[in-house]
Amino acid sequence: MLTVNGISKSFRGLKAVSNASFEIPEGSINALIGPNGAGKTTIFNMIAGVFPPDSGSILFQGKPVHGLRPDQVCTAGIGRTFQIVKPFAGLTVLENVMVGAFLRETSTAGARRAALEILERLQLAAKRDLPASSLTLPDRKRLEVARALATRPKLLLLDEVMAGLRPTECDQMVEVFRGLNREGLTILLIEHVMRAVMALAQHIGVLHHGEVIARGTPQEIVRNPAVLESYLGEEAEV
Amino acid sequence: MAGNYALSVVTLILYFAYTGQAWNVMMGFAGQLSLGHSLYVGVGAYAAGGLFFHYGIGPWAGLPLAILFCVALGLIIGFLAFRFGISGVYFALLTIAFAEFTRIGFDHLDWLGGPGGMFLKVAQRDTWDILNFRGPPLMYYYAMLFLCGAALALCSWLLKSKAGYYWQAIRENEEAAQALGINTFRWKMLAVAISSAMTAVSGVFFAFYYNNLFPEQIFHISRSIEIILGPIIGGIGTLFGPILGAAVLTLLSDGITDGLAALGWEIPGIKQVFYGVVLLAVIMFLPNGIWPPIARKLKL
Numbered sequence: 001m002l003t004v005n006g007i008s009k010s011f012r013g014l015k016a017v018s019n020a021s022f023e024i025p026e027g028s029i030n031a032l033i034g035p036n037g038a039g040k041t042t043i044f045n046m047i048a049g050v051f052p053p054d055s056g057s058i059l060f061q062g063k064p065v066h067g068l069r070p071d072q073v074c075t076a077g078i079g080r081t082f083q084i085v086k087p088f089a090g091l092t093v094l095e096n097v098m099v100g101a102f103l104r105e106t107s108t109a110g111a112r113r114a115a116l117e118i119l120e121r122l123q124l125a126a127k128r129d130l131p132a133s134s135l136t137l138p139d140r141k142r143l144e145v146a147r148a149l150a151t152r153p154k155l156l157l158l159d160e161v162m163a164g165l166r167p168t169e170c171d172q173m174v175e176v177f178r179g180l181n182r183e184g185l186t187i188l189l190i191e192h193v194m195r196a197v198m199a200l201a202q203h204i205g206v207l208h209h210g211e212v213i214a215r216g217t218p219q220e221i222v223r224n225p226a227v228l229e230s231y232l233g234e235e236a237e238v
Numbered sequence: 239m240a241g242n243y244a245l246s247v248v249t250l251i252l253y254f255a256y257t258g259q260a261w262n263v264m265m266g267f268a269g270q271l272s273l274g275h276s277l278y279v280g281v282g283a284y285a286a287g288g289l290f291f292h293y294g295i296g297p298w299a300g301l302p303l304a305i306l307f308c309v310a311l312g313l314i315i316g317f318l319a320f321r322f323g324i325s326g327v328y329f330a331l332l333t334i335a336f337a338e339f340t341r342i343g344f345d346h347l348d349w350l351g352g353p354g355g356m357f358l359k360v361a362q363r364d365t366w367d368i369l370n371f372r373g374p375p376l377m378y379y380y381a382m383l384f385l386c387g388a389a390l391a392l393c394s395w396l397l398k399s400k401a402g403y404y405w406q407a408i409r410e411n412e413e414a415a416q417a418l419g420i421n422t423f424r425w426k427m428l429a430v431a432i433s434s435a436m437t438a439v440s441g442v443f444f445a446f447y448y449n450n451l452f453p454e455q456i457f458h459i460s461r462s463i464e465i466i467l468g469p470i471i472g473g474i475g476t477l478f479g480p481i482l483g484a485a486v487l488t489l490l491s492d493g494i495t496d497g498l499a500a501l502g503w504e505i506p507g508i509k510q511v512f513y514g515v516v517l518l519a520v521i522m523f524l525p526n527g528i529w530p531p532i533a534r535k536l537k538l
Contacts, residue, residue, distance in 0.1 A: 048417065069416070069421075070413075070416040070417050071416045071417075071418075071419045071420055071421045071422070074416075074417060074418060074419035075419045080417055082413075082414065082417070086411045086413060086414035087410075087411075087414075088406065088407050088410035088411055088414065088415075089410055089411075090406070090409075090410050090475075091406055091407070091410060095403065095406075098403055099403050099404065099406075099407040099415070099418055099420075100418045100419075102400045102403055102404065103418065103419040103420075106400060108398055108399060108400070108403075111400070111403070147414075147418060148417075148418070150418075151418055151419050
């Protein structure tokens with residue numbers, strides 16, 4: 001579904017991502033892991049159209065998406081969340097999600113209906129009339145996901161949505177994503193919370209210093225010596 | 239004549255309420271700060287006024303022309319700003335610059351009177367001549383009342399539509415808005431187009447109500463500030479804020495003049511001092527404007 005072909009990106013001479021390639025099959029859940037500064041968010045931003053790669057290509061459903069603007073990428077069917085949450089603080093929770101829903105709905109009533117459905121799913125329905133600024137961090141993370149889902153993506157990019165969640169909240173989120181995946185949503189997540197990665201991901205890519213150093217199933221990754229050394233640590237228990 | 243005086247005050251309130259509502263579409267809804275809305279009032283006034291002055295053509299033909307000019311100017315400013323990532327204070331400066339350039343330009347436009355001004359003929363003030371927009375003060379009052387009502391209906395509809403949601407999203411966080419598939423350039427341009435078109439109508443009214451136009455006055459930045467004080471005091475981004483703000487400010491300004499005259503305090507500049515103190519108090523104690531707390535009380 002998504003093919004990333006040797007993309008690279010430098011910021012003022014500093015190589016953030018170099019020659020990264022991977023493929024995301026339709027209907028799968030994939031994780032991108034690695035230490036801080038490994039280039040995970042940079043890869044996300046290139047896929048989402050925040051900035052184009054210096055070289056390489058990104059194909060979504062066979063069509064190039066590198067060089068498109070973020071709104072064009074979203075319209076093409078790739079939704080995203082932000083690691084540092086960006087709620088529309090002055091709007092209510094429901095209105096936040098309606099903004100996303102308007103991408104596929106023209107009428108306010110239609111957008112409202114679609115948004116309510118998604119809020120129900122993410123257990124935010126009770127808080128729908130509260131201003132987004134009043135939400136706690138876990139709820140803001142949920143709101144990020146709800147808003148992105150409202151654009152009806154075929155591929156969802158999740159940037160550290162589990163960070164800051166308690167284990168039970170994390171498990172709830174995992175369940176939500178499993179459910180969405182069963183309905184056909186393809187997911188690519190960046191995550192530090194290995195509990196979530198192991199529970200969700202069928203394929204994992206490991207980034208280190210901007211390079212993909214390993215790819216495989218969770219079982220393969222936790223036994224990979226290079227990964228253990230650079231990221232998980234020798235005595236990783238997962 | 240007391241009736242006519244009251245009528246002129248109410249007409250002025252409605253004028254500022256309407257124009258503030260127009261400005262509010264850009265700033266209050268879409269978060270784009272314009273400090274040069276006098277540009278649209280002036281260009282709208284001169285477009286319709288010039289047509290009447292030179293060719294005797296009434297404002298009904300001047301109105302679309304005024305809107306056309308103003309929307310074109312607005313879109314040029316919008317294009318320059320949004321295409322090249324000029325936002326916030328720098329966008330505000332750009333709007334001031336355009337208003338100032340135009341003011342200087344009109345000073346040298348002899349065909350429209352130049353700095354000496356343009357004066358529209360007033361044939362009669364007794365009967366309603368709707369075709370030429372000539373008549374008694376009551377006619378202007380009704381015209382403004384109608385415009386205010388129409389603007390309120392339009393803005394309330396806009397705010398509940400896709401455009402309103404998209405504008406507010408852009409105002410709150412443009413990056414997040416874009417990530418949700420919103421073409422922020424296009425929607426900001428729409429806000430500018432609607433706001434400038436609405437303000438063009440203010441200009442046409444201004445020309446036929448006051449009948450004299452001077453570039454130094456109509457394009458002056460103090461006119462732009464006058465327009466935005468209403469919505470700021472009343473509540474930026476709200477529907478009733480611009481109306482309430484215009485009423486409070488206009489009544490305050492007139493009340494201070496009358497009150498001080500009654501007390502016999504004829505100190506030069508004291509009116510401005512009073513006005514300033516009241517503005518300061520509102521901004522300090524009601525930073526979101528007067529309307530939001532009232533709306534909460536009324537459970538709106």
